[in-house]
Amino acid sequence: MTSITKPPVRHPSLPTNALGLTRREYEGAMSTLCAGCGHDSVTAALVQALWELDLPPHRAAKMSGIGCSSKTTAYFLKQSHGFNGVHGRMPALATGANAANRDLVYVGISGDGDSLSIGLGQLCHAIRRNVNMAYVLENNGVYGLTKGQFSASSDVGSKSKRGEPNLQPPIDPVLLALSLGATFVARSFSGDKAQLTPILKAALRHNGFALVDIISPCVSFNDHDSSTKSYRYTRDHYNDIAPVDFVPLRREITAETNDTSAVSVTMHDGSVVRFRRVASDYDPRNRDAAYAHVRERQARGEVVTGLLYIDESAADMHGVAGTIATPLVELPYEELCPGSGALAELMEEYR
């Protein structure tokens, strides 16, 4: 357990955001995860990102499936509605919720078991529909709640705590998302809050499906020397290729514009994501190049991180379907029912 119960009284000097809210108002219940769990760091980064975005907490909806990662939706945004559904099927719940109310900010939290095994189909189809949501995949290569079985993201040769090697090739959510046409693909590390927070902010603002795969080590079952999802392995093989900075809409852009290594992408709502190029030829708007780069670095044993791909021009699920801008839940019944006259006319056609 990494969070502690805090006193209800707020310290007067706590910084507030544009809504006058402190970070505390973006926190949730006390975590019940193991001490040192990567997921708690992700939760902390999310709290930071949501606070910095000045999002009214109740305008977010937290969606999750089943597993250690999915439990974390209880640990932030206590004022928001949260939905801890069934294993691997959070995308369907989020899709339905988004269909009904397109104005909420959907934060989906999942894990490698939830997303890459039991829920692989739903993940793929949510990407395909470009459901407007941030999809956070807390990836530790192991089933934690059932105590240490390999997951579909375990690398070949990575060993379980008992020394048994994994023999099946992994499913890489980043490559999967790139090949399926995802419009926002990022990878980060729970241990790098400085990188993770702006990525999460950009994901939350993206108009469409934003996949954020986060290596988030499991201290209880997959943090040993022979694991490739451990803190040490990730730090040793970490390669931040596209550091990002997220510039919200109303904040004045003060960064120097003559930085030739920077690439800016304007988001749907007018805010800006700015990349600094570390790899000189890396362009996060080129899907094929992103795919090739990740594959190439993987072959060298590197874990490529950063905002790897973004396409802000694609229409989301509602844009494709041509749904009315008003959330469907807000349409008055009078606008939905054709009335008795229309019915009487219709009856004439069935004669």
Next chain:
Amino acid sequence: MSDQQPLSRINDFAFKMGTVNGTGSASANSLLMQAIFRMGIPVTGKNVFPSNIQGLPTWYEVRVSKDGYTARPAHVDLVVALNPETYAKDVAAVRPGGYLLYDSSWPLDDKLIREGITILGIPFGKMCVESFEGDRNRTLLRNIAYVGALAALLEIDMDIVGEMLKEKFAKKRALLDANFRAIRLGYDYAKANYSCPLPFHLERMDATKDSILLDGNSAAALGAVYAGATVGAWYPITPSTSLMEAFKEYCERFRIDPETKQRKYALIQAEDELAAAGMVIGAGWCGARSFTSTAGPGISLMSEFIGLAYYTEIPGVFFDIQRTGPSTGMPTRTQQGDLLSIAYLSHGDTKHIALFPANPEECFYLGAQAFDLAERFQTPVFVVSDLDIGMNDWMCRRFTWDDSYRPDRGKVLGADDLERMQRFSRYLDADGDGIAARTLPGVSPRGGYFTRGSGHTKHATYTEDSTEYQEVVDRLSRKFETAAKSVPGPEMHLQGGNGASAPIGLISLGGCHSAVLEAVDRLRSSGTSVDYMRVRAFPFAESVRAFVASHPHCYVVEQNRDGQLRTLLAIETGLARDSMSSILDYGGLPLTADRVVEGVLDGEQARAASRRPAASVASETRNLLLT
């Protein structure tokens, strides 16, 4: 209709066409049925079709009944045999003294020869080859040619047929002419070569002016539109697919913003039924009226999510258009095989509200009401239809709508309600009816709560404490008891006006209704006193139990092998299962009144036999053993 009835009958007979699917016979057949309907004569059409796109046998049965009986006929007076593959079966279906019409372009097949029936040959194929170009065209028009022949033989009003062709091909002038010519080919040949009309034929009536012809799936979709449903998620599966397709068509007509052309609905074709159920639940959680349509295999896949929605108390409407199971079963045949699984669908203690429409009219009204019940009780509600209701055109009364209707959204707290409250507890039973108030996401910072399928307290917090857990699931039981008082009660057809029960009670549901009603009339007119109760919803109203308890013996008529309604009645009423016998029909075709009458008479005979003195039964048994 028994075999002894004379064949000279006006507006009281049945005929069927045996064709090959994918040849255009379906539209010819519906044209026939609609023409009879427009003559003011009550008519029913049952399409018996294969799970196939082209090349397998298909039948269409038309029953004409001046008395308004709409059940499938047990016998037919005339068979149009156009599929050589099924000749033997088709000729056997003709009632003794009846007629067989075949395509005499080819020599009479031995299989079609049968004593005691009249065989009529018309060279449909040959005439169409001579008159039209192109193989596909000739095949399609051959069907229209037999419509013409039947118009002559049965006295279908040719003006009405002509008017319908004009409506159908209003924008396709060339097709209209060809169809007219094909109709005349059949009509003229029959007139010239046979004595028309046949002894059984049609005469104009005035019995359909308040009626429509519509299938149950379209009716259910219309119910969803009128109830204000905005989110539909589904996965294609026979026989439910046409429900969502109809919803789409109605929405394209009624739910497009006139200025922006944007849609006031969301229709999502899901990756599978699991996802479809999840989308319905996600949308219901957010406050939309959401629904899906599926069939048995889909219901099985949705079972996990249904348990979640039951326990987390989220509304959603699930149309189950039943087909024959188990497994893939016979996807294009009807059955009522999902009753037990739906009543208790999902793991753990779960019970669900289910409505049982008997015809398309009820698909519309109960379909709309399902959304009210789902929101009032914050739970999945099933509308349990079947292939016969869903996919066949039924004659039913015109639907009407009360414009003063407003949706029952149930207990939903708004921002103002929440401001006035000390603390919002999602699963707290404040009113003692088992229903806790809910909040919708995004409405108020005071309304947030965590929805979880894991153990939760009345405050929606996590628990593994026995008492806290039981408090919530016990309230769910109370909620179900409240629901029993709100769902549609049974429809009673009692024989005695003086309150006394008949010695026999018939119980049935759903698509069996028309056949049972007809059987009740026949039993009563032959001196057997029966009361009839049609169950319309689960949980059962108290009056359902009272009916079973007040009849010395009941027959439960249903379309499945294991007597699922009977089992459900025994479980839920606590009354002895032995006080009810089953009359079952589960071969995949719509029920006939004959099956019900036989079931009751056979059952009564068996019961009478078992009432004989024990000594006599014992001696009979001994005799049997000796021989």
